Amino acid sequence: MQDLGIRVLFLGNNFARLLQGLWITIRISLIAVALSIVFGVLLGILMTVKNPVIKAMTKIYLEFIRIMPQLVLLFLVFFGLTKSYGINLSGETSAIIVFTLWGTAEMGDLVRGALISIPKHQYESGAAIGLTKWQVYRYVIIPQILTRLVPLAINLTTRMIKTTSLVALIGVVEVLKVAQQIIEANRYTVPDSALWIYGTIFFLYFFACWPISLVAKRLEKKWKTT
Amino acid sequence: MLTIRDVRKSFQENEVLKGVSIEVEKGDVVVILGPSGSGKTTLLRSINFLERADSGTLDWEDIHLDLKHASRKDVALIRKKTAFVFQNYNLFKNKTALENVMEGLTVARKVPKKEAEKIAKEALDKVGLSERYDYYPSQLSGGQQQRVGIARAVAVNPDIILFDEPTSALDPELVGEVLNVIKTLAKEGTTMIVVTHEIKFAQEVANKVVFMDGGFVVEEGSANEIFNHPKEERTQQFLRRILPDYDYAI
Ligand SMILES: Nc1ncnc2c1ncn2[C@@H]1O[C@H](COP(=O)(O)OP(=O)(O)O)[C@@H](O)[C@H]1O
Ligand SMILES: [Mg+2]
Numbered sequence: 001m002q003d004l005g006i007r008v009l010f011l012g013n014n015f016a017r018l019l020q021g022l023w024i025t026i027r028i029s030l031i032a033v034a035l036s037i038v039f040g041v042l043l044g045i046l047m048t049v050k051n052p053v054i055k056a057m058t059k060i061y062l063e064f065i066r067i068m069p070q071l072v073l074l075f076l077v078f079f080g081l082t083k084s085y086g087i088n089l090s091g092e093t094s095a096i097i098v099f100t101l102w103g104t105a106e107m108g109d110l111v112r113g114a115l116i117s118i119p120k121h122q123y124e125s126g127a128a129i130g131l132t133k134w135q136v137y138r139y140v141i142i143p144q145i146l147t148r149l150v151p152l153a154i155n156l157t158t159r160m161i162k163t164t165s166l167v168a169l170i171g172v173v174e175v176l177k178v179a180q181q182i183i184e185a186n187r188y189t190v191p192d193s194a195l196w197i198y199g200t201i202f203f204l205y206f207f208a209c210w211p212i213s214l215v216a217k218r219l220e221k222k223w224k225t226t
Numbered sequence: 227m228l229t230i231r232d233v234r235k236s237f238q239e240n241e242v243l244k245g246v247s248i249e250v251e252k253g254d255v256v257v258i259l260g261p262s263g264s265g266k267t268t269l270l271r272s273i274n275f276l277e278r279a280d281s282g283t284l285d286w287e288d289i290h291l292d293l294k295h296a297s298r299k300d301v302a303l304i305r306k307k308t309a310f311v312f313q314n315y316n317l318f319k320n321k322t323a324l325e326n327v328m329e330g331l332t333v334a335r336k337v338p339k340k341e342a343e344k345i346a347k348e349a350l351d352k353v354g355l356s357e358r359y360d361y362y363p364s365q366l367s368g369g370q371q372q373r374v375g376i377a378r379a380v381a382v383n384p385d386i387i388l389f390d391e392p393t394s395a396l397d398p399e400l401v402g403e404v405l406n407v408i409k410t411l412a413k414e415g416t417t418m419i420v421v422t423h424e425i426k427f428a429q430e431v432a433n434k435v436v437f438m439d440g441g442f443v444v445e446e447g448s449a450n451e452i453f454n455h456p457k458e459e460r461t462q463q464f465l466r467r468i469l470p471d472y473d474y475a476i
Pocket of ligand 1 (some may be wrong): 237240242260261262263264265266267268269
């Protein structure tokens with residue numbers, strides 16, 4: 001049994017390091033999603049205004065973010081900003097910026113969809129009782145779309161957690177990077193460590209994302225009936 | 227008290243209001259009659275700026291506004307002095323009856339929550355919904371929803387309430403309960419403009435009747451003048467159409 005590759009997990013603090021890597025992954029995703037919700041709501045509102053210039057700008061932003069592979073955006077922010085403007089961003093900050101840009105686009109489009117599905121008269125009755133435009137959004141419209149957006153936001157979070165594996169490429173030591181380091185260090189002593197380490201990561205991702213999807217499903221069901 | 231002069235409004239090529247004027251004194255119940263499409267809704271909506279008129283003026287005590295160019299501040303001022311009851315109730319569907327009524331108080335007028343709740347409950351009691359504070363619109367009948375709509379309007383203590391066909395969307399058996407609430411308000415001296423096709427109701431409460439057709443005010447006068455002695459051919463035709471057994475004195 002001594003030869004089983006599973007022992008690689010218990011060498012030194014390997015498992016703790018993997019968990020720590022996973023935590024970085026989750027932290028980046030959560031911060032990015034939180035920011036994306038805030039900016040996404042603003043973007044969604046902007047996308048519904050009549051002003052053609054604002055409309056065109058939001059459209060371009062959306063298309064740009066969608067067409068660009070996230071990796072390109074990551075390199076653009078991490079290397080591009082550093083090299084061209086001398087702004088020194090850590091890998092993690094760059095990752096949060098890029099995922100926020102991406103999440104804002106995704107959320108913005110969802111918010112826009114939710115907003116245009118709210119009948120015009122909900123805005124009007126708000127206006128008629130003396131609410132300002134902003135108050136109408138704050139007290140009437142946003143509460144109505146929130147129930148629809150929360151499951152979508154959670155779904156976005158799981159997608160982000162999965163996509164965060166890319167940030168290893170700009171030097172952030174997240175879970176996959178830790179995995180590679182461990183495998184590398186044990187290449188000769190535990191030749192089949194890759195299977196065990198990646199297998200473990202499979203479950204780590206699963207247990208990070210599964211509860212989140214469960215919550216999303218339950219919320220969706222709960223709000224559908226009310 | 228409130229004077230609207232020469233309101234014009236077009237949607238694209240379609241001129242819907244062709245210079246409409248209307249005058250309301252404190253305590254007046256002004257009923258607006260007219261065939262569908264004559265611009266009644268648009269007129270009411272222009273008064274509280276849900277629709278931006280192309281021209282026209284609004285005078286209200288010491289407020290004098292150009293309807294087309296009124297500033298955001300002026301719009302806010304007018305909306306605080308008016309309340310609107312919609313044909314389709316238009317309640318906030320994610321809020322209970324009580325919350326619907328409180329919203330205009332707590333948010334728009336910064337009334338403390340406790341006090342707002344007290345006022346809102348009184349308003350709901352007044353329209354006979356003291357048992358329905360915590361119901362959502364989807365759990366209420368049309369008549370009850372419209373009464374919440376009226377309570378929402380009453381609660382903010384407006385100088386004038388604008389009713390746009392408040393009973394047109396209701397099943398016939400629910401019309402009475404809503405009209406009774408409006409009658410009570412009228413008797414208490416609430417100033418209001420009511421667009422309605424309920425002639426009996428109009429005869430009972432209106433002290434001024436305006437007949438509109440094709441974007442114009444065709445004729446106006448007391449309820450007695452309009453219903454019993456209409457001068458204009460178009461008014462007579464309209465009354466004959468909606469009152470099959472109508473027989474006016476010449
Ligand atoms: N938002 C709008 N866009 C285009 N046309 C409109 C709009 N609102 C009303 N109209 C048109 O204006 C005319 C008058 O409508 P309305 O004021 O609702 O009349 P009423 O309330 O007397 O039935 C109708 O021909 C209607 O189609
Ligand atoms: Mg109408």
